Amino acid sequence: MENKTAKYLKYAIGEIILVVIGILIALQINNWHQGELRLKQEKILLTQLRLELLDIYGDVFSDLASLNESEKSHFKVLDYLKSDLPFNDSMCLDFYLLKLDQYIYPNKAVYDKIKEIGLDIISKDSIRINVQKLYENVFPRISKSNSYTRDISEYLDPYYVEHFTTNTNYNLKLKLHGIKDSLSEQKYNLPDSDFPTTFEVDGKTITYTIGFKPIDFENLKKDNRYLMLLNEVDGNRAYKIDRYKMAKNLIRKVVTTIDSIQNRS
Numbered sequence: 001m002e003n004k005t006a007k008y009l010k011y012a013i014g015e016i017i018l019v020v021i022g023i024l025i026a027l028q029i030n031n032w033h034q035g036e037l038r039l040k041q042e043k044i045l046l047t048q049l050r051l052e053l054l055d056i057y058g059d060v061f062s063d064l065a066s067l068n069e070s071e072k073s074h075f076k077v078l079d080y081l082k083s084d085l086p087f088n089d090s091m092c093l094d095f096y097l098l099k100l101d102q103y104i105y106p107n108k109a110v111y112d113k114i115k116e117i118g119l120d121i122i123s124k125d126s127i128r129i130n131v132q133k134l135y136e137n138v139f140p141r142i143s144k145s146n147s148y149t150r151d152i153s154e155y156l157d158p159y160y161v162e163h164f165t166t167n168t169n170y171n172l173k174l175k176l177h178g179i180k181d182s183l184s185e186q187k188y189n190l191p192d193s194d195f196p197t198t199f200e201v202d203g204k205t206i207t208y209t210i211g212f213k214p215i216d217f218e219n220l221k222k223d224n225r226y227l228m229l230l231n232e233v234d235g236n237r238a239y240k241i242d243r244y245k246m247a248k249n250l251i252r253k254v255v256t257t258i259d260s261i262q263n264r265s
Contacts, residue, residue: 042121043262045114049131050258052110054186056139057251061188063102063142064244065179070152071237073097078230081221092167092211093174098230099160099212101152102240103144104247111135127257130250138247142240149236159229160212163220167211170196174211184255 073094080091111131114121122128141148176193196209214220 038121041117042123045110045117045121046127046258046261048110049114050184050255052107053134053251053255054183056104056106057183057186057248057255058188059104059106060142060244060247060251061181062190063104064241064248065190066100066102067237067241067244069176070097070100071234071241074230074234074237078227081227084221087214087217089169089172089213090174092169092172092213095164095212095214096167096210098233099153099156101154101237102142102244103146104139104142105144106135106139108135108139124257124261127254130254134247134250134254138243138250141243142247149239152233152236155233155236156229159226163215163223163226164212165215167209167213169211169213170207170209172196172209172211174209183252184259 073096076094077091077098080088080094114131119128119132122131140146174195176195178189178191178193180190181188195211196207198205198207200206220226
C-alpha cells in the first residue's frame with residue numbers, strides 16, 4: 001500500500017513539474033513574442049517620428065534663417081541711426097526685416113501617439129530624452145501660443161503705424177538672399193527673393209514690394225522711444241534664436257541616431 005502511495009505521489013509530482021515547466025515555457029514564448037511585437041512597434045514609430053521631425057526641421061530651418069536676417073537688419077539700423085547719416089532707400093528693407101517675427105506650428109501626431117503608448121516604447125535613452133525635450137520644452141517656446149516672448153511684429157505695430165509708411169517705390173530693387181541646408185536625405189532650399197515681384201490675380205498683373213520708410217527720418221534718429229523698443233525686441237529675438245538653434249540641433253541628433261539604428265538593422 002505504501003509503495004503504491006509513493007509511486008502515485010512521484011507520478012503526481014512529476015505531472016505537476018511538467019505542467020509548471022510547460023507554463024514557464026509558454027510564458028517565455030509569450031514574452032518573447034510580446035517583445036518582438038514591441039520591437040516592431042518601436043521600429044514603425046521611430047520611422048514615423050523621423051518623418052515628422054524632418055518635416056518640422058524645414059520650418060525650423062526657414063524660421064531661423066529669417067530671424068538671423070532680422071537680427072542683422074536690427075543692428076544695421078541701430079548703427080545707421082547712431083552714425084547720423086542721411087536716409088538711404090535701401091534701409092526700407094532693414095526696417096521691414098527687423099519687424100518680422102517667426103513661430104512654428106509643429107505637427108505632433110506621432111509624438112502624441114508615442115506618449116499614449118508610453119515613452120518607454122523608445123528603448124534608446126538618448127532618443128527618448130531628446131524627443132521629450134523637443135516636444136515638451138523647446139517647441140512650446142517657439143510656438144505662437146507661448147508666453148515666454150512677446151510677438152515682435154505686434155509689439156512694434158503701434159509705433160510703425162504712427163511713424164512709418166509702406167514702401168511704394170517700385171523702382172527700388174530689393175533682395176532677400178536664399179539659404180540651403182540638408183538633413184539625412186532631405187534637402188531644404190530657400191531661394192533668393194527679388195522685389196518688386198509680380199503675380200496674376202483673376203487675370204490681372206499685381207506688382208508687390210516690401211519695406212517700410214520712416215515718415216521723418218531725422219526725428220526717428222533722435223526718438224528715444226524707438227531705441228527703447230528696439231532694445232526690447234532684441235532681447236526677445238535673441239531668446240527665440242537660441243531656442244530655434246536648440247531645436248535644430250536636437251532634431252539633427254534624433255534623426256541621425258534613428259538613421260544609424262535603422263542602417264544597422
